[in-house]
Ligand SMILES: Nc1ncnc2c1ncn2[C@@H]1O[C@H](COP(=O)(O)OP(=O)(O)O)[C@@H](O)[C@H]1O
């Protein structure tokens with residue numbers, strides 16, 4: 001049976017789709033991975049359509065609605081990892097995706113509205129008795145904002161990953177080519193950060 005990671009956060013633009021695509025691309029060479037896009041915006045579907053034939057293969061699905069539960073069961077049986085990209089609001093599908101998750105990954109940009117929005121997702125994961133982890137995305141390398149945000153998250157005792165992701169243009173360029181940063185620019189800082197985050201996630205799930 002697969003492990004299921006649902007990337008969720010009630011706010012748009014925090015990096016859900018970017019992280020789901022990049023985690024899948026980084027896992028693809030070593031695991032049977034499937035990406036499930038349940039966001040009606042379908043950005044991940046577009047990314048997958050751009051994916052070059054020679055890139056490491058990964059399964060893709062964007063089944064949603066009443067067929068979602070059966071689709072999830074089917075995908076779990078046939079893969080090692082299921083990565084779900086969810087919409088920026090908690091609708092029925094997003095609730096199902098959180099319920100199905102072994103881990104709910106919540107990207108947060110270092111700004112108060114992102115942190116407030118994360119609370120809702122954290123509460124929902126807790127209500128469903130799901131494990132969750134907050135990851136700081138687009139985090140400045142240094143400065144007051146970084147210190148304040150990291151401190152306030154630690155204080156709130158939210159489950160915070162040690163790994164963080166900086167603000168890196170490489171994510172958008174890789175995305176435009178249907179790739180992850182570990183494929184497009186494997187020696188970049190973005191790729192190093194992504195691999196560190198993946199390693200931490202896999203360790204958490206063991
Ligand atoms: N770490 C990052 N560095 C730079 N740009 C990022 C990063 N993460 C996300 N972005 C950009 O932010 C925008 C929103 O990201 P996206 O993954 O679509 O968010 P969501 O799916 O949560 O709405 C995109 O343009 C994406 O390229």
Ligand SMILES: [Mg+2]
Nearest residue numbers: 016017039043
């Ligand atoms: Mg998205």
